[in-house]
Amino acid sequence: MPSINENYLKLEKNYLFINIAKKVNAYKAAYPDADIIRMGIGDVTLPIAKCVVEAMKKGADEMGVKETFRGYEDSGAGYDFLREAVSGYYKSFGVEIKPEEIRINDGAKSDCGNIVDIFGDDNTVLITDPAYPVYVDTNLMNGRKVIYADSNEGNGFAAMPDDGVHADLIYLCSPNNPTGSAYNEQQIKAWIDYALKNKAIIIYDAAYEAFITEEGIPRSIFAVEGARKCAIEMCSLSKTAGFTGMRCGYTVIPDELTVTASDGSEVSVSQLWGRREGSKFNGVSYPVQCAAAAVFTDEGIRQTRENIAYYQENARIIASAMDELGIRYTGGKNSPYIWLKCPNGMGSWEFFDFLLEKANVVGTPGAGFGRNGEGWFRLTAFGDRERTKEAMQRLKDVLGK
């Protein structure tokens, strides 16, 4: 009989969103007329930009005609037209990435999860806490030792490296999910210095970069000196262009990023990853790649930034309500998330119940993202404008003096 990967049995069952759904459903069963406003799940709600839809339809049409039909993609790394578009996008904010350093994927989650396949199971992995659960789970699945860097009220939920601790792989997410905090250039530089000193590799999740508005907050780790020698960056069109249901992202591995094998040979990380993907991935759907390329045209940037601006205004409305209520929070600028301290000393789940029952508003208990999340709570700006305003009015009604 096949043995199983026993590491799976050690994973904590992630009941966060299941528990939320259970509680909401139970409440709805008891109060069928309740007008519940959902500000919990990190999913977008605005439709895909028209020019992006049209590009996908054009790609679909091409698939229906023999002369323009596309079968397997040669490399599986993405069509040149899209890799060049992503390279051009990086250039638009001053970062030089060659198209050959970019691999197109079906969303950042896949690559975030799969990248660890190319590393040994004996590595020590450093993850900031709270964090997106994928970083932790995918390493526990291989039995790797995971250590944490605390993001907390004291450091503005922006964990910084501790020189007394050694790590081989480091996960950073900025702007951060769930805390909405964003590293400035000096903070990223400190992490790069730490990585170079430890000869570690940083896996940098830039999925929320499109929300950055402030000067001095880098939109890519490669905007900061030294990153090309120690970092892999993952990004996605999910939040940039509403692609949560379209599925397209990209991973950047600089040419010069290498690791030393046990026989002393220098191994290119990009080549290792290409070997993995060559055996386990066959590229992204052609019409999806056409849609993704349209995101990076002038018209695509214009249309998608309108959606981002809409969410940013929602975030400002939420942040302003928090200010009015005297509730501490991070995020709200440079991020679609508002990470707030539960008022009156409530725990995360206690506040969840309170908000559901008193205001019919659903958010996400911070405790679901790691131990530093206890006592904190995430609200998202991805909802409808009027509903967001309504939710904030309800919060003021139940929490105001």
Add this chain to the structure above:
Amino acid sequence: MPSINENYLKLEKNYLFINIAKKVNAYKAAYPDADIIRMGIGDVTLPIAKCVVEAMKKGADEMGVKETFRGYEDSGAGYDFLREAVSGYYKSFGVEIKPEEIRINDGAKSDCGNIVDIFGDDNTVLITDPAYPVYVDTNLMNGRKVIYADSNEGNGFAAMPDDGVHADLIYLCSPNNPTGSAYNEQQIKAWIDYALKNKAIIIYDAAYEAFITEEGIPRSIFAVEGARKCAIEMCSLSKTAGFTGMRCGYTVIPDELTVTASDGSEVSVSQLWGRREGSKFNGVSYPVQCAAAAVFTDEGIRQTRENIAYYQENARIIASAMDELGIRYTGGKNSPYIWLKCPNGMGSWEFFDFLLEKANVVGTPGAGFGRNGEGWFRLTAFGDRERTKEAMQRLKDVLGK
């Protein structure tokens, strides 16, 4: 510094298609006017059916309208409408699979490669040889012991189990890539009996099932008794409906398939796989799923079967040329591949060079698929009708008496 997964260094570099490309390019450089016919790569050439294209465009349009926009798929296992369509497709050839037993993916290669993540690295893996290289490589990447069951001229390139050998995981592909042979019901039953006796799990690749025409050749392992207790099936729309560039497939894990963990607990394979996918996959693009569902409508089946019939006629043309030349082969019926014995005792690469130089026809050396492939050669029926006829005429000219 992070250690790498050292198993990657032990992988053989797969130079098969790179070597083919090199040789073809060198020949073209020397003879720029040569009219080369490519019958090597297993990619389709006919366009996607019109009704499938229209379904994708409709899905794309829905993504552009707020009321019908779709974000993250709740489960990532595929939309109900598609899982039900696949279930109905199985039913059309007499196999009962519940929609909940089906997970939609971005092509069989991903799941074939990733499924082993849920199993221990100490398992012994049995793979028929010659085989699709993904089976071997993805297990070597985890350091698993791989043993082979020989497919050869003696058994019609249909390897059968050896009761003296133990295995925990077994890969079967029928109709087979590269040999075109297809197991009949009794042969599959023998593998199921072997698996049940060894408490092994069969990973069954049914990617070419749409090419089956003969009675008695099952289109799914689940058409054969006992399979629900020992098998996982992977299938793809790549060959069924020309989806090599669209990227959609499905994996079936029966509810009752379990394995015993080291603590004695019974673990559902489907749940283990769901846990893996929950952390490393976010579902298939919605418009792609719309396109895939259209494949299984009456109109979709009609249109896609026209393409299959076209390729089948190509296969008959190739097979008939082999018959005329007195060349032994497997496949050509129930399969788009013709797997032929290189004439005059030539080796695989020797015959490759001979065909390229004398007939300007490109095929695939069997040696690239495993040691039993030496001396054999694969031709595919996925090309253009007139070019296929022309290629066969050239073979007759250079090889005829």
